[in-house]
Structure formats: structure tokens, C-alpha cells
Amino acid sequence: MADLHARLERLAAERPHDTALVHGRRDGSGRAVTFARLVAGCREAARAFERAGVRRGHKAVTMTGDPYHLFTTVHGLLAVGAVPVLVDPGLPRAALRQCLDEVAPEVFVGQPLAHLGRTALGWARGHVRTAVVTGASVPGLRRRLPVPRARQGRTPSPPPAPDDLALIAFTSGSTGIPKGAEYHHSTLVGQAETLARLVGTDGTLFAGFLPVVLLGPLLGHTTVAPAVSHRAPARTPPARLVRPLLEHRTDVVVGSPAVLGLLAEHCARRRLTLDSVDRVISFGAPLRAGLADALHAVLRPDAQVLSAYGATECLPVSAVSTTEARSPGTGTCVGRPLDGVVARILDAGPDGVGEIAVTGGNVSPAYHARPEATAAAKTVTDQGVQHRTGDMGTIDEAGRIWFHGRRSHRVLGTDHVLTTEDVEAAADTVPGVRRSALVGVGEPGRQRAVLCVELTARAPGRGAGRGAVVAAVRELLDRRPEGRHVTAVLVHPGFPTDIRHNSKINRERLADWAARRPRRPR
Template identity: 55%
Template sequence: MTVTVPGIAARLADRPDAIALIESRKGTSRTTRRGELVRRCHHIAQALRDAGVRPGHKAVVMTRDAHDLTAVSYALGVLGAVPVLIEPRAEVGRCLEDIAPDVFVGEPLAHLGRRALGWGRPHVRIPLVTGPAPLLPGRRLATRVPVGSTPLPQVREPDGDEPALIAFTSGSTGRPKGAEYRHATLAGQLDALTTLMGPRPDDVLLAGFLPVALLGPLLGVATVVPAMNHLAPARTPPEELVGPILKHRATIVLASPAVLTLIAGHCARRGISLPSVRQVLSFGAPLRVRLADALRDVVPDDAEILSVYGATECLPVSAIGDHDLRASRVRPPAGHAGTCLGRPLPGIHARILDADATGCGEIAVTGPTVSPAYHARPDADAATKSVTGRGVLHRTGDLGRLDDQGRLWFLGRKAHLVTGTGFILATEDIEAAADTTPGVRRTALVGVGTAVCQLPALCVELLPSAPRATALEAVRAVVKDHPEGHRVGALLLHPGFPTDPRHNSKIDRPRLAGWAAKRLRGRLR
């Protein structure tokens, strides 16, 4: 049975004079209203059609400009083509081999990379340049030209099973994969986010992650995109984040822990509060209680602080508020503890596969937010996807358990298990405890040596002001009290953990394990 879902134009049709996007740039801002965005989308769709883009074409969109990313992606959707989003610092060449795109739309820097590194060769037939490119050959795609008030053309509402978008994973635990979203998948994600956020007509969303600019207008909220360093979010000047929150009276802040740390730290140093904020959503890595406390100090008492769990293939899955997060640390369940992720959202069903005696296994998810397949990766589909009575079941690669209250607990990535002689350690179980130590910014458990006989090493990153000896002694005490702490064979200070390029929040454990191996080389002989 064919099921239609609201298309982009239909979702943006109401309140044409309301603000859709606010681009913040070094103290200035540029505003695009909903009606204007719709008209620009149709104008761009016609320009794409004139350039040879057709329904079903796969079009890579690579730009750091929030307006261009949003308007071009929407226009491709209106046209029936499929926008493809790839992490700029990922293995772009291999991603494009999987996609074999017909079209490449991007800013000049992206096209320079495409030409120099051969991205998409020989598949890309229609290269289109956005933004200023006076010295770059190729057809320009005007995305900001004024458009009149002529009636908009009638657009067919999409079938729910039609492809809508391909979004690549970050590749933080392996080769990036293109998760296929159908229009029903996007509709499911928007419904889940609506349930989670409860958006109001007067809400203003600060998007601490560029692709959120695509979702904000479709959720009906004005979306502020700050002047972030999208290639290294944790290096963003914090005033470029806090300033727009204050100037535009943002009510919702959605960002990774690394970006939220910048916001909370800047506010604490300058004595700034954020009175307009009613909700903070943290995603990309577990929210630690210390960061939740720092955020709680700068937002109103009745503001909601949520740690949101999900993945590119299934977002969102569950959420937990900071008050419940603190309570879970006081009364963790028996067996493996880890970090509480809260209950799955309505319509989302979580299962634990291949569970051990403690109930710990791989988290798997079904529901309307789940991507049904990876593009051109049958091997990945076979490893992670299966069809059930509830729809496609996706194996997340995350370890966890369900407690007797139906809450999910996170124990770390399956790929990051530390396998010693006669024991297996899940990373989050020990790190969640060690990260509560005063003076510690974060810790990371890695395995050094050959699998099955690895030496567990706990790497420690201290806060800048922490006394080294005191903090390390406190970590040793916490580890000693942990049921599995006696298995940790080394405690290593690290000046600053390597992290994933997308959120700067997930620890790059292979690199960290390599560093630890060099430090412990003598002990492993």
C-alpha cells in the first residue's frame, strides 16, 4: 500500500513570515523566513533541473554554509533527487565509491578537494559550485538570489518508501557507511523529535551541529546556526556559541558534550546565565553528571537537560533527564552498571541480543526512526539488519542492558571491549565510575597488546587546574572500589584525548591504544 507523507514544501507552508534560519557570523546575523526559504527551494530546484539533475539522481551536498546546505538539500528533495551528506573529514573518496553520485554540489573548497583527490571520478557528471568561486571553473548554483511572490508550483507529496536522504556515519569505529533514509524514516525522526522537544511556535533552536539546520525548520522552530568550526567543534570560540544564545534568546540548545562544555565553561568564567533556555539536548556521547551540573548552574531551575541516545542509523532512541541521571549513579543496577540512557521513546523498541549472564549484550532497535539499509553495502546490512514483525531490527554495535524499569544502560562499543586472559571488560562500566573523580575531565579504558590477552590500561585526562598527584590518587581509589577495577593493569596520564571529527566527543580509542602501547612497551615484553 502506498502511504504518502508530508513533503518539505508542505511542512514549511504554515507561518510563511516566521523565521526559518538565522546564520550567526562574528557578531552579525542573516535571517531567512519560512516563505522565503520555500521559494528559494523551488528556484534552486528549477536551476538544478536546468543543469540536468533528475529525480532519483544521488547528489552529494558538501558545504559549511547552513543556508546552502538546507536550501539545496530541500530543493533536491522537491525535485525528487536524493541528497547525500558526508563528513568532510571522513574517507570521502571511499564514500563516493559506494554512492557513485551523479551530482556534486559544494562550496569551492569541497570542489578543490574533489578535483585534487579525484573524489567521485568517474561518476560525477554534474558538478555545481555554491558560494563565491571567482577562480574555480564549473557551473555556479545561485542559492541566495531574490525570488518574487509568484505562485508556487504544485508538488507531489512523496511516497513514504521513496528514498529521501543518505547520511554517512562518522566512521569513528570503522569505515563510514551511508545510511539510507526513506521519507517515512525522516517523518518518523521528526515525529520522535517533536515528542522529545515539544516545539513551540516561539521556540528558537541553537544548532550545535550543522545538519540540525536541516531539521529545525521542518520541526517548525527558528534555527540559529552559530559560527562554529565544523571541522573541529571543540575549537570553536565559545563566545560564538554563547553570544547567539543571548542575542536571539534561544530556548533550545542541541549540541554534543564537547560543545556544551564550551558553553558551560564560558558562562562560568564570565558569570553569564542563559535565562531564555528551557531545554538542553546533549547527543553524540554520554552526558556526564559533572557537565550536567555545570549546565544546571547557568540555565533556569525549571529548564530540562536531556542526554539523548541514538545513532546515524536510528536517531533518536531514548533520553534521560539530568535529575534521573544523577539518581541512576547513586543506585545503579546489579551487575554491570555503565551509564543510564533512559527509556526508549514512544514507538521505539529496544532489545538486547546475545546477552550474557548479567543481561549485557548488544543493543538492537526497531521503530520508525530506523534506517532500513546501508547504501551499496550488503555486507553491512547482513551484519546489522534483520526483518522482524516490528520492522527492520538494527544492531547498533553498542553494548548495554535493560533494567527492570525498562531503562537502557550503555556499557560501551562492542568493538572497544578489552579482552584479557580469562576476562572481558566493557569500557563504560569502569569509565562512568572513574569520570566522577574530582579533577578528572574524562577517562578511557583501552586494551594494550594482542586480543584475548590484553593489558587493560586506563588513560586519564585531567582538568587544567587539577593537582596531578591528588587526582591520580583519587582515580586509583575509585578503580580499586570497582568490582572489576583490580583488572586494570596501568594508569596513564594523557594531555588531551584524540576524538571523532564530527562531535569531538567520542574518544578515538584505536589511536589512544596505540599511544598507550608505546608508553607500556617495556611492560609488555
């Protein structure tokens, strides 16, 4: 795939009146934007940035939940050689402050609420020299703060080189302070090419979370961007999702398990069948069998449901169909690496479980301002930069990756080590269990394993009914070698999760909660 900007320009020339983006509204309706209008919006944004004094190499924090303004802002910044910085504004204050201090951005672009947070909470104080507000009454951008006047007759900047820094995207922070993954221009092209192998290059794409919006139109898709509550996706009113999906006859649906769960539950309740959908792709966390079954129940019999594996530093890596036969074993199958991606297992133990490492054109080469983290996770090989994912896994004889959980989430006992997926994938099959989370309580090396369980909405809330669910989980664990090390099964009212997907479980907070529960006989 050629340079992304050239790709977008070509699409606008070839298909000017085709719909590139459907901007979802809160009532579930949408505003269609053609390829010609989208490219014009990017050009308008680029000119606005130049007038505001934004220059090549400037780092520009970008905070907007509006799909149109996100796309035109990011691609407008790329067009002038600036570096968009994507970070979740809902992160804890201290974490967000550290992220912005590490980046030291010269520019801040966002919707009015983001600027209110910037001024009230001191985001990037002492760094930002130029502020630009999105959400003007006409498409484009408008400047609010005084800035230096642009020089007349300035020589246009040369096009960026493939290895120039293009964008910084912060991780979700589900395993600590978020890290800023650096993307070169070649990385963005690599991610677009890899994503295209998963979602195709035409048709209608339902983008259930914002990062897909940045690439969907570039792949030639009509990209439907519903009005997801991006700071709390799991609380999005389902009608905002279902109405645009049905109206635009979506072929491919992409979303986190939390968003896909809303879709499946709403369609089942209303007895709706998503008969236009050929493929559903889950990103952000393992797709459990219960949700997969719920999705299949509202799709055509021949529709696919895929679970995709990847990370901010390397997205996507692999995918697997929920109908693919599974061989007996531990962990969760996440499929074969996509074309152009190579996966290896490093530092494997006697059982073959080690850390998953990935090489490919979609791999971020470094962390911004984190030399120690870069040295620990990145190695230059003859195939490119190899990234240690921090995930434990194996690769079977068929070349499929089996995910065993995060390395940092292992329970380190006195005479055993437990990985999360080995226990959770089994526990999640028990009727009445929505999801489970294995945590270690105590000091590493002497931790006791506790399984926290979140019940389904229909499961008994109290008394003997809830006790029966816990007893069923305990019985299943006792039949498994690794399950016998679990000292307690505790029912939790609702797991804390990450902001971005509402699907990655915050196990540190769960471990603190479990440590405060009274110990009961096993």
C-alpha cells in the same frame, strides 16, 4: 507528520513572515530567514538542479557548512527526487575516497572549498557528471560546469513513495570506515516525528550541529544555527555560540558535549545565566556528571538537562534527565525509549548485558553498497526493521536503557571482559579528570586493560599533583571488581576524537599510543 516538503509548504503558507532560520555569522551575529524565504530558496534550488540536469535517483554529494545553503540544497534535491549524500569532508583521505567510490555520485554540490578538494584530491573521480557551487551572491545555487541542456516540456516526476531512497548519511567513522546509512522518505518523516517528541514543535531551537538544522524548521521552530567550526567544533570561539543564543532568547539548546562544554565554560567565566533556556539536550556521546553540573550552574533552577542516545542509523532513541534518580549499578543510564521506538537486548550474557537493538520509524533500513554490514545489523521484523546498534547495554525493570559501551571497544582479557562505561563512568567522577578512555592493548583474548586519562584544565600538569590524580583514580578502580583488571592508568595530553562531534574518542589511536608507553609497576 505528513510528507516533509508538504509540511514546509504549509508552514510557509501559515507563517510566512515568521523566522524559520537564523544563519549565524563568525562575529556571532545572525541573518534571519523567514519561512517564506526559506521555501522560496528550496524552490530556487530545485529549479537550478533541474536546469543543471539533476534527475530523479541521482546521488548528490552535499558539502557545505552554511546552514541556509545546506537546508535549501538538501530539500531542493529531495524536491526533484535526487538523493543527497552527507559525508564529513574532514575524514582521512582514504576513508573519504572509499565512501565516495561506494556511492558513485553523479552530482557534487558544495561550497567552493569543497570543489577545490574534489578536483585536487580526486574525490569521486570518474563518477561526477554535474557540479554545482553554493554560495552565490544571491540566495540559491549556481552551476559552474557544462551540463546537458534540460529537455523542454519534461513531465514532472511523481511524488516519491515512502519506501523510495531519500538520503544517504555516512556515520562518523569512530569505529572504522564510515558506512552510508540509507534513509527512505518514510525514515526522514520518522526521524522528524521522533525528534519532535524530544524538542517540541515550536519556540526557538539552538542547533549546535548541522543535522538538526535540516529538521528544526520543519518542526515549526525558529532554528538558530550558530557559526560552529564544523571540522573542529571544540575550537569554536564561544562568542559565536553565546551571542545568538542570548539575542534570540533560545528555548531549547541541542549540541555535542564539546559544544555544550564551551557554552558552560564561557557563561561561568562571564557569570552569565541562560535564563531563556528551558531544556539542554546533549547528542553524540555520553553526558558526564561534571558537564551536567556545569550546565545546571548557568541555567535556571527549573531548566532541564537531557542526555540523548541514538546513532546515525536511528536518531534519536532515548533520553534521560540528569536529575533523574539513578539506581546503583554499572553502565550509564540513557533513559527510556521515546514514543514509537522499541529497544531490546540481544544475546545477553548472565549479567544481562547484551547488544542494544532498536526498531521504529526512525531506523535506517540498510547501508548503501554494504550488503554484509546490512545483513549483520538489520533484521526485518513484524514491527519494522530492527537495527543492531553495536552498543552493549541492559534494560532495567523501569524500561530504562543502560549503556555499557561499544561492542568493538570491549577489552577481551584472558579471564575477563570489560565494557568501557563500567570503568569510565566511575573514573570520570574523580576530581581533576576531564574524561577517561579504557582501551585494550594486545591481541583480543589476551588484552591488558589500560585506562587513559585526560586532565581538566585546572588539574596539575606535572609532578606530585598529577600523580595524586592518578593515585585517586587507581584507588577508586581498586574498590570495584571490574577496576581491578585495569593494569595501568596513563595521563594523555588530549584525546583524539571524531570530526563530527569532537566527543567520540578514537580508542584505536589511544590503544596504539598506550602500547608504546613503558610498562610500570601497578
